[in-house]
Amino acid sequence: MRMRIGAALVVVVFMIGALVVSCGEKEGQDTVKISLGEVTRSLFYAPQYVAISEGFFEEEGLEVELTTTFGGDKTMTALLSDGIDIALVGSETSIYVAQQGATDPVINFAQLTQTDGTFLVAREADDAFDWQSLVGTTFLGQRKGGMPQMAGEFTLKKHGIDPQADLELIQNIDFANIPAAFASGTGEYVQLFEPQASIFEQEGRGHVVASFGEESGNLPYTVFMAKSSYLKDNGEAIAAFTRAIHKAQLWVMEQDSGVIADSVLPFFDDTDRELVIMVIDRYKNQGSYASDPIVDEAEWNNLLDVMESARELQERVAHETLVDTSFAEQAIQEVAGP
Secondary structure, eight states, rough: OOOOOOOHHHHHHHHHHHHHHHHHHHHTOEEEEEEEEEOOOOOGHHHHHHHTTTTHHTTEEEEEHHHHOOOOHHHHHHHHHOSEEEEOOOHHHHHHHHTTTOOOEEEEEEEEEEEEEHHHESSSTTOOOGGGGTTSSEEEEOOOTHOOOOOOOHHHHTTTOOOTTTOOOOOSOGGHHHHHHHHHOOOOOEEEEOOOOOOHHHHSSSSSEEHHHOOOOOOOOEEEEEHHHHHHHOOHHHHHHHHHHHHHHHHHHSHHHHHHHHGGGGGGGTOEEEHHHHHHHHHHTTTTSSSOOOOHHHHHHHHHHHHHHHHHHSSSSHHHHHHHHHHHHHHHHHOOOO
C-alpha cells in the first residue's frame, strides 16, 4: 500500500493502531511468510500485483515474497522441490504432473485469469481480417504443450484451419525470443502477450487483428496452485491468501484502468503509463481477469477439450481430482460479509 511521506507522528500512531487491530484479528499470530512464484511478469496478472500494492495480503497477516520463475516447467520444478510455496501458472501444468504419477499432486485452489491472454498480430494492417487469411502463411506460434500454443491451435481448428497442414507453423523459438524473431522478419503472423502486442502497434511493427482469449472461451488459464500436502498443512494461510486475491479481484472490477495502472506500475519499470492503461483496458474489456477465484467445472472441461485437441492429454482428469474450490468459496463468503 503506497503512503505519502509526511505527518510522521500521525502515521506512526496509525500504524501502531493498525498493528494492534491486525494482531487482534489474527489472534496474536505472527505474520505468515509465503513464497509465490509467477510464471512470467505480465499485466495479464494485474490483480495479483494489486493484492500486494494495495495491502490486501498485509491485511490478511501475510508477507508474500514474489519471484518470477520464467516458464511453466521451471515454475512447476520450483513448486515440487519446495523452492516456492504457491505457483501462479497455467492449470495444464498440474495435469502434466498428475499424468506423471505424482504422489503429492498439485492442486488448483484460486483462479486469477479466465481466458487466454494472447493476441494475433499481423505484420500488415487488416481492418477486414478473417481467420482464413492465415491459410498458406507463416505463423509464429508459442511453445508446444503450453496453454498459449494449445489455445492458439484450438482457435485455428475452430475456424477450419489445420495448424499442421494449412500453414507453416513455427514453434521452435523460445518464449522470450518470439517478439524479436517477428520484429526481425520471421512470420506474417505472430501470437503475442501484452504488452508486447501493443508495443508493436505503437512502433508500427504489427497490428492486433484478433484475440485468442475471445476465441477459445473461458479457461482456468492462470491459477494459484500448491502441493496437496502444503494445502493440508497450511489451510489458514491459504484461506487468507485467497481472501486477499478476491479483494484484489473486486477492486480491479470496480476501478478504472488508470487507477489500476497506477497501482501496478511499480512492478513494470520503464513501462509507459498510457501503454499500461491500454493493455489493462484490453484485458478488462474481454473479461480476462476473473471476478472470483473459483475454478469451475465448465472452465475445467473446456481446458480438457483444448488439451485433447492438442493431443497433450493422456486421459481426462475429473475436476474434483485436481481442483479444490473450498478456499475460493470461503473467500467469497467472508469478503462479502454478513
